[in-house]
Structures are given as C-alpha cells and as structure tokens.
Amino acid sequence: MSTLEPRTIPQTSSKVISIGELRAHCSNCSMRELCLPFGLASSEVDQLYSIIGSRVKLKKGEPLFRNGAPFAALYAIRLGSIKTTMLSDDGREQIAGYHMPGDILGLDGMSTNRHECEAIALEDTEACVIPFERLEEISRKVPALQHSLHRVLGREIGHDHRQLLLLGSMRAEERLAAFLLNLSERYKCRGYSSTEFVLRMTREEIGSFLGLKLETVSRLFSRFQEEGLVQVQGRAVKIVDLPTLKQLASVR
Amino acid sequence: MSTLEPRTIPQTSSKVISIGELRAHCSNCSMRELCLPFGLASSEVDQLYSIIGSRVKLKKGEPLFRNGAPFAALYAIRLGSIKTTMLSDDGREQIAGYHMPGDILGLDGMSTNRHECEAIALEDTEACVIPFERLEEISRKVPALQHSLHRVLGREIGHDHRQLLLLGSMRAEERLAAFLLNLSERYKCRGYSSTEFVLRMTREEIGSFLGLKLETVSRLFSRFQEEGLVQVQGRAVKIVDLPTLKQLASVR
DNA sequence: CGCGCCGTTGATATTATTCAAGACCAGTGG
DNA sequence: CCACTGGTCTTGAATAATATCAACGGCGCG
Numbered sequence: 001m002s003t004l005e006p007r008t009i010p011q012t013s014s015k016v017i018s019i020g021e022l023r024a025h026c027s028n029c030s031m032r033e034l035c036l037p038f039g040l041a042s043s044e045v046d047q048l049y050s051i052i053g054s055r056v057k058l059k060k061g062e063p064l065f066r067n068g069a070p071f072a073a074l075y076a077i078r079l080g081s082i083k084t085t086m087l088s089d090d091g092r093e094q095i096a097g098y099h100m101p102g103d104i105l106g107l108d109g110m111s112t113n114r115h116e117c118e119a120i121a122l123e124d125t126e127a128c129v130i131p132f133e134r135l136e137e138i139s140r141k142v143p144a145l146q147h148s149l150h151r152v153l154g155r156e157i158g159h160d161h162r163q164l165l166l167l168g169s170m171r172a173e174e175r176l177a178a179f180l181l182n183l184s185e186r187y188k189c190r191g192y193s194s195t196e197f198v199l200r201m202t203r204e205e206i207g208s209f210l211g212l213k214l215e216t217v218s219r220l221f222s223r224f225q226e227e228g229l230v231q232v233q234g235r236a237v238k239i240v241d242l243p244t245l246k247q248l249a250s251v252r
Numbered sequence: 253m254s255t256l257e258p259r260t261i262p263q264t265s266s267k268v269i270s271i272g273e274l275r276a277h278c279s280n281c282s283m284r285e286l287c288l289p290f291g292l293a294s295s296e297v298d299q300l301y302s303i304i305g306s307r308v309k310l311k312k313g314e315p316l317f318r319n320g321a322p323f324a325a326l327y328a329i330r331l332g333s334i335k336t337t338m339l340s341d342d343g344r345e346q347i348a349g350y351h352m353p354g355d356i357l358g359l360d361g362m363s364t365n366r367h368e369c370e371a372i373a374l375e376d377t378e379a380c381v382i383p384f385e386r387l388e389e390i391s392r393k394v395p396a397l398q399h400s401l402h403r404v405l406g407r408e409i410g411h412d413h414r415q416l417l418l419l420g421s422m423r424a425e426e427r428l429a430a431f432l433l434n435l436s437e438r439y440k441c442r443g444y445s446s447t448e449f450v451l452r453m454t455r456e457e458i459g460s461f462l463g464l465k466l467e468t469v470s471r472l473f474s475r476f477q478e479e480g481l482v483q484v485q486g487r488a489v490k491i492v493d494l495p496t497l498k499q500l501a502s503v504r
Numbered sequence: 505c506g507c508g509c510c511g512t513t514g515a516t517a518t519t520a521t522t523c524a525a526g527a528c529c530a531g532t533g534g
Numbered sequence: 535c536c537a538c539t540g541g542t543c544t545t546g547a548a549t550a551a552t553a554t555c556a557a558c559g560g561c562g563c564g
Contacts, residue, residue, distance in 0.1 A: 110406025153360025
C-alpha cells in the first residue's frame, strides 16, 4: 500500500469527524491560548474555525501522517500526544518532536509538499485538520492570523534550535534534566501539574529523542531518583528537586 | 554596550548601503533561484525588491544580528557565508547553521520578536535586508510571495530536522561524511564545483556544528584522506570517492 | 496462565573526549 | 629579512562517557 497517493486527509483508518458533528469551536477550546487562535479577536477566530474541515481521532500507534505523504493540511492537537520521527535510509529513526495539545504539526511539509517525517499517536489522540491552502487564503485576509501562523513557525524553528543545542553540546544527564524541565514547563502552560506527570514514551523513545540509548535513559532515571531529584515509577514522574534539576540542565 | 536597544538595522559597525546606491536587483541576482524570489513572476519580484531597503556588508567575524536583538527583518545572503550559533546559559555554544548565498536568515525571531541566536560572518559577506512587517504586508497581496515565504520556512524546518537526525543518531564519521555531502550538494546548486571547495569554518566550528570536538574532526579528516575518500589541505577539500562517502552517510 | 513488551541492572566494549605536545602558517613589528 | 606571536591544525596517549551485550523481573493483555 503506497503512502503516495494524493489525499487531503491523513492516511489512517481512523474515524474522521465531519464538521456537522462538531460541538467544540476554537473559541472554547482549552488550547486556544497556545494554538493558532492565540491573540486573535473573536471574529478572526471564527474565520479560522470556518476552514477547519474536520477532526481526526487516532488510536495509540496510528499515524497522523506518514513520511512522504502529500502535504495538504496542518494539524492542531486537541487531546493526547504525538511523536514525530525522522527516518534515515538505513532504517534508524530519530524522534524529532514530542507534541501535546495546542501544538501544531505538519509544518515540515510546507517546502516540498510532502511530509518529511512521520507523526504517530502515543496514546488516543484527537487533532483538528487545518487545510493549508485555505489557511494561506484567509491568512492573506486576516493579518492577525498571518502573524499568528508566523509565530507558530518561528516557535517551531526556535524549538528545533534548542534541541540542536541539546543534542550537540549537552551530556546525557543534562539532556534528561532538560527534557524533564521542558515537559514540566509545557504541562504547566496547559494547566496541568508541573511536578507530576506521566510520560507517554517508552525509554527507547525518550532515548531516541535525546540521542541516547534506552539503557542510558533507564540508568539516569535511577540515578536521578537515588540523588533525590525525581521519583520515578515506570512512566510516572514526580519532580522533587526542581532547582538542582535546572542547574543540571543549565537552563535559566 | 547593550544589544537590546531597538533598531531596525543589525548591530554592527559595518557600512549600510542605502537603496539609492544599489545597482543589483533581485531579478538579476544570481541567487534568485534559491532565494525568496524563486517561482515568482517578474512583477512579483519587483514588489519584493521594492521593500528591500538596504544591503549590509559584514567583515569576517562581524555579527548580522546578536542573540536577544530585536527582530525586524529577514536577511538574504548575497555573498559570503554566515554561521548561526545558539548559546547555552553556561557559555557553551552550538552552531545551528552554516549559511551561504541564497539562504534566508533570521527566521528564528518570528515567534518572540527577538533573535534567539547569533549570526556571525565567516568571511566578508553581503546580505539583503528584508523588513519583516513589509514582507508580511506584501505577501498578503501576493499569494506567490506568501507561498514562497512558507516554502522557505518549511525548508528551514526540514533542514533542522535532518540535523537533529544527524546529531541524534549518527556516529562521528557518518556526521562528517554527511556534512561534506551537504556542502557538496549546496555548492552544486549554486553553480560551484561539487567536489572541490574551501571550508569557511575552523575545525572547532565544524565540530560544534556536528556535535564533536575539534580533535575528532581533525582525526576524521586525516582518516578520510588515508582511506582515499577526500583530499584535505587545511580548509581546502576535494572529494575523491563520492559513492563511498554517500554510503558512509547513509544518504541516498 | 503465558507471552510479549518494557524496564532495570551488571559487565564489558567501543567511541569520542581530554590532555598534552608540537607543527604550520599568516601577520606584525623590530 | 627575520624572529616572534597567536591562532589553527595534527597526532599520540590516557581517560571518561556512553553503547553494547546479556540476564532477569515485572506488568498488562489476550
């Protein structure tokens, strides 16, 4: 089954909800502060909402889009979480992003009109489909929306650069500390606890994201626990000593 | 001397050429095929050109913009080369990009309205200043330009993701091979030799870019030379065995 | 209940870094 | 013209960090 036939909707078997079935609207979506609508007046949000043709529901492990699939839309996560992975020719994979509600996915497709990575749900997940041509169209009419899109793009680039810094110049323990702090911060922004959360990735996936092997990640968790920085039980993490963790990650 | 006072023009002592002095125009710039004008009709290029307020000339080592500087413009390199570096709080730096003519810089500033990295000239360099607000303005009127900007942004994101793959999952020799192939490809696109070129970075800078130490880079160059993959003399590189190099980098 | 995936931990191997010394090269000033 | 200097590059030896290999325990699910 080729992933290359042109389609507007992601290559997945999951249910696509037609717009008629939607009750939720951007303006009462709990993620509007982090997502594309941020900073828009309500009439502007309405225009954005008007082009959101559908939502997608994904079960754990299902792809939102696959490597090489035609690019037709951006996706805003409403619920759940998604990893994006880059594939090298010899089969190795590198997790490039770990996304949660409010994040916008699919930006990588804008240059070649093909997605250049895979986006896989880490748990049951729901995302809004934002047809890109229509988004371009209305963002020409609505400066605030254009600006918002640019802000999202800049944020993605900034994040990638910080991840380059992490992978290129931090040691293993610094990487894990930075990872935990990053999650902490993002959960906080979303109104969840910044000190207790459940990881949605396996040790192997965390390792891939951080440029480490799964055993190294596991050992580090154990050591952090010994040293009283965190409490870990499988994927449940509780941050105990935030200051030391910050110092480790050399993050302000 | 603070780098934070608001200015439109980069914080540098270099000469800024007013528009009156310009002879060159986008449409006869040799980089138009790679740069923002790509795919635009000539009247559209004229509109783009109309907002390019000035060009900047930088001497080797001078900054195009500094970390934390206010974001007001994108920059298109006409001539020369520029590195962009991320700074961690404890002073370490990571080179996030190695840019050459036709590349667009400054995209990282779009989210926070501050540049989040430093852009330093690696040799005498010339860049066009593209005021961002005006670019947003005319890209609302000119769909092709809007699209071109999005393409540039997508390209940057795609490039960053490939660099994440490199830093996160390739071994030292694979990284250097991939680096050389990437340069080869880019020089080729620009009409230069794809097999013989001069590096504009020191071993230390290459190391930073690749997440390695300068000694490791030096040893790898020596080994590649022994193995007949390249000929190296200081910064002058000649690629001898392209196929093996490609195989090493596991790049198609 | 058993199987498969996930996570932990130890022993060992490998890779890259660190430390150190010296060569090379271009620019500078005597 | 030459010696001097600072930055860059190369190479070797020792060391540290992380990966690899291997064994096992636990948990969830069919």
